Amino acid sequence: VNAAAASRAYDAVDLRRMHVPHTPMQVPPGYAIFREGDPATRLFLVASGAIKLYKLMPDGRRQVLCFHFAGDLFGMADDTGYSCTAETLGPSRLLQFARVEGFPGLDRIMYLTAIRELVAAQEQMLLLGRKTAREKVATFLSMLSQRLEQRGLPPSPVHLPMSRADIADCLGLTIETVSRTLSQLKREKVIGLPAADQAVVLDGVRLAGLAEGGG
Amino acid sequence: VNAAAASRAYDAVDLRRMHVPHTPMQVPPGYAIFREGDPATRLFLVASGAIKLYKLMPDGRRQVLCFHFAGDLFGMADDTGYSCTAETLGPSRLLQFARVEGFPGLDRIMYLTAIRELVAAQEQMLLLGRKTAREKVATFLSMLSQRLEQRGLPPSPVHLPMSRADIADCLGLTIETVSRTLSQLKREKVIGLPAADQAVVLDGVRLAGLAEGGG
DNA sequence: CGATGCCTTGACCAACCTCAAGTGGCGTGG
DNA sequence: CCACGCCACTTGAGGTTGGTCAAGGCATCG
Numbered sequence: 001v002n003a004a005a006a007s008r009a010y011d012a013v014d015l016r017r018m019h020v021p022h023t024p025m026q027v028p029p030g031y032a033i034f035r036e037g038d039p040a041t042r043l044f045l046v047a048s049g050a051i052k053l054y055k056l057m058p059d060g061r062r063q064v065l066c067f068h069f070a071g072d073l074f075g076m077a078d079d080t081g082y083s084c085t086a087e088t089l090g091p092s093r094l095l096q097f098a099r100v101e102g103f104p105g106l107d108r109i110m111y112l113t114a115i116r117e118l119v120a121a122q123e124q125m126l127l128l129g130r131k132t133a134r135e136k137v138a139t140f141l142s143m144l145s146q147r148l149e150q151r152g153l154p155p156s157p158v159h160l161p162m163s164r165a166d167i168a169d170c171l172g173l174t175i176e177t178v179s180r181t182l183s184q185l186k187r188e189k190v191i192g193l194p195a196a197d198q199a200v201v202l203d204g205v206r207l208a209g210l211a212e213g214g215g
Numbered sequence: 216v217n218a219a220a221a222s223r224a225y226d227a228v229d230l231r232r233m234h235v236p237h238t239p240m241q242v243p244p245g246y247a248i249f250r251e252g253d254p255a256t257r258l259f260l261v262a263s264g265a266i267k268l269y270k271l272m273p274d275g276r277r278q279v280l281c282f283h284f285a286g287d288l289f290g291m292a293d294d295t296g297y298s299c300t301a302e303t304l305g306p307s308r309l310l311q312f313a314r315v316e317g318f319p320g321l322d323r324i325m326y327l328t329a330i331r332e333l334v335a336a337q338e339q340m341l342l343l344g345r346k347t348a349r350e351k352v353a354t355f356l357s358m359l360s361q362r363l364e365q366r367g368l369p370p371s372p373v374h375l376p377m378s379r380a381d382i383a384d385c386l387g388l389t390i391e392t393v394s395r396t397l398s399q400l401k402r403e404k405v406i407g408l409p410a411a412d413q414a415v416v417l418d419g420v421r422l423a424g425l426a427e428g429g430g
Numbered sequence: 431c432g433a434t435g436c437c438t439t440g441a442c443c444a445a446c447c448t449c450a451a452g453t454g455g456c457g458t459g460g
Numbered sequence: 461c462c463a464c465g466c467c468a469c470t471t472g473a474g475g476t477t478g479g480t481c482a483a484g485g486c487a488t489c490g
Contacts, residue, residue: 008331009366010324018320043325050376054384064385066335067377071366073328089376103318105233107326109225110258113288114329116223120281121336128343129387133446151224151286161265161304162282164469169269170279172344174447179470196455196469348478379437392478394438411437411487 009071040077049092138210156201224286237312255292264307353425371416
């Protein structure tokens with residue numbers, strides 16, 4: 001197992017050795033194996049061919065997250081469903097099997113944390129690759145606000161303990177563009193900026209809309 | 216445990232309940248908890264304060280990957296060491312504990328796969344946020360070539376089963392820019408393009424250098 | 431042999447970056 | 461208590477990279 005775990009490529013022999021029941025499937029080119037939001041019930045191993053994973057924005061902008069080739073595992077997700085769409089590039093053979101998450105305690109927490117970090121990273125790739133400066137800053141503020149809400153705290157004001165340089169390097173912008181964009185959102189009464197390290201969300205719906213590319 | 220696993224925020228109580236030995240630490244602002252490449256021996260839980268994770272390019276360009284606040288776990292890595300640097304934003308309290316990876320079989324493979332996907336996603340964030348079109352395309356080709364080598368195959372030619380649109384959407388560019396950049400690398404004899412779906416790596420060292428921002 | 435789809439190339443344009451100056455808050459020291 | 465300097469942030473003017481729009485090449489497939 002360790003030898004297999006240390007490498008990156010797996011195959012049907014590995015699955016049999018680990019007593020993992022699996023079903024082979026043959027898939028035509030351009031076929032969607034699963035779509036973003038589908039309940040995540042299965043994992044897949046590429047036996048041959050190639051797969052792309054991607055995310056879409058409402059207006060059709062697309063971010064391809066990665067490509068998978070023979071030996072690669074894909075389809076990991078948390079209980080909110082698949083975080084992206086998987087589509088074949090050419091005719092491919094896959095092995096599908098049920099997701100098994102039996103392990104308990106800290107191991108499980110670490111696994112789930114890794115999955116969530118990965119899902120967040122995919123969202124960030126969409127931001128970095130396909131969003132405008134305005135959308136990036138709106139997303140950044142909206143996410144911080146939502147994070148507060150998830151923890152049962154008021155969604156505003158949002159504390160910004162990081163410098164403009166940190167925000168810029170997070171969003172793939174310069175500090176000047178971050179500053180200008182924040183000022184712009186302030187002028188438009190979407191947010192308030194009582195201090196450099198504090199943002200008040202005046203119109204959360206609008207902010208979330210801007211983050212997704214809405215007007 | 217499930218209740219804890221379903222939420223995102225953890226604390227010292229969770230660790231004690233799971234019998235995880237941990238050490239509290241107080242950290243000043245701007246302190247590097249670990250650096251990219253350090254051997255990854257420990258995991259951290261933010262008790263208070265805030266943390267940024269980032270990657271650097273040789274010339275100093277920086278990509279901030281994410282911010283972590285109270286309740287967040289960070290420090291997961293594979294056996295190649297930490298994939299990024301962790302630094303405090305302000306004075307922070309952390310709980311540190313040893314990484315435990317006892318679980319066997321498919322569970323372990325899935326965990327390691329998730330970690331590797333995450334590390335790859337972080338690399339892609341650096342690409343999307345901070346690299347030029349030329350560097351992006353060079354990285355893309357170089358990674359595909361290296362992937363072949365890792366599997367014991369010749370590093371060239373590289374098969375490109377995906378369309379230019381897929382490559383563009385992967386790199387955060389347009390198909391025109393991808394096409395122009397490939398042509399440019401071809402003119403400079405860094406690669407050859409005998410067919411649209413096949414690239415020959417003529418100067419792998421140069422290509423890898425271009426990917427990292429070298430001339 | 432024409433149609434189609436994908437790729438390439440060119441000319442122009444705009445979003446964001448660069449460079450530069452100005453503002454404001456805060457800590458220090460006179 | 462106020463003046464000063466420092467540093468981060470803001471704002472402005474102009475430039476560059478990569479995007480947009482458009483035309484042309486080339487292979488595949490009826």
